Amino acid sequence: MSPEKLSSQHWARLETELKRSPLAHGFGDDQRWTLARVKTLIGKLFHIAYTIEGVSELLRRHGWSVQVPARRALERDEQAIATWKAEVWPAVKPPRRTWAPTSASKTRQARG
Known part of the structure; x- marks a missing residue:
């Protein structure tokens, strides 16, 4: 764990x-805070x-x-x-693969 900046x-x-909305900070239609948005906000403010991983750790800390949305759209x-x-x-959807004999060895092909 690295020291907090x-x-x-x-x-x-x-x-x-x-606690303000993402719209208040200029983010468009989707009104959810994402890690990328929080990262951008930290950069703008400070x-x-x-x-992204550091933002995730910071928020969890x-x-x-x-x-997650509690209901469907x-x-x-x-x-x-x-x-x-x-x-x-x-x-x-791709078709299911049928069974075919294969070699157990990665280097040697099956005989026959």
């Missing part, structure tokens, strides 16, 4: 900024560079966790999904 004052300000069309699974997926 953000001071306690920096962290307090970052936490305040994260001129400190973190890697301070008690933040990954959030309102725009989800179950009928369109069922149609796609029935008609499109079988055409796209």
Whole structure:
């Protein structure tokens, strides 16, 4: 674990900024904080560079966790999904591989 680059004052300000929406910081339609967005925000606010992994570690260290949507999107069309699974997926899905004898050796081919 590497030493933290953000001071306690920096962290307090970052936490305040994260509680605001991503839209308040110029991020578009998707209103979720991603690690890349948090990394960009840290760079803009404090001129400190973190890697994506470093941002993940930083957030976990301070008690933040990954959030997953609790419900499905309102725009989800179950009928369109069922149609796609029935008609499109079988055409796209690669065929199953049939059984064929192979050599157990990586260097020597099977005889016969």
